[in-house]
Amino acid sequence: MELFHTLQGEGFHTGKSAVFIRLAGCDVGCIWCDVKESWDANEHPEVSENYIVDQVLSYNTKFAVITGGEPTLYNLTSLVNKLKQNNVYTAIETAGTNHFSDNLDWICFSPKKFKNPKESIYKLADELKVVIYHPSDLEWALEHQKKISNKECQLYIQPEWSKMDTRMPLIINFLKENPKWRLSVQTHKFLNIP
């Protein structure tokens, strides 16, 4: 759908210069989705892996984030290998709804209530980032934490942008009671950058 150089706005890698590779197509359908224009892959042109790699290498960063849409709709093994052959550290943002290659450097798993993830994601995730739209999402976050088997997995609670003001008091209490979790906010939206 698009490829652009910006800062990673949220989660563990917040603030890092990164090229975002946004793949079109989504099998989840969150009601609060802020990139609904990504949902229909047919509305966007097909491009080759080599084109994507060349575009990434044209920017002054060695950090790529593959996002969507839901990027696990695609077999990414070859693309990720090509990026890594060029020393590009490659991360993914996914709801974990499909099986995917394990050659990625960083897997940010952001589960969504609108479609269950594959069980395999729980042992692969480097980062669990739960978006809080409804207050019950905080308990839901803890349910996911119990299933994560990677002891090093980073845990993030992130208020959904439109609900941030009303949910923050609950989130702050949650973080005080659950110190393994950290706060993620969408800094790119505060800064009005992509």
Ligand code: SF4
């Ligand atoms: S998974 Fe991501 S792209 Fe798909 S609907 Fe949810 S927020 Fe939007």
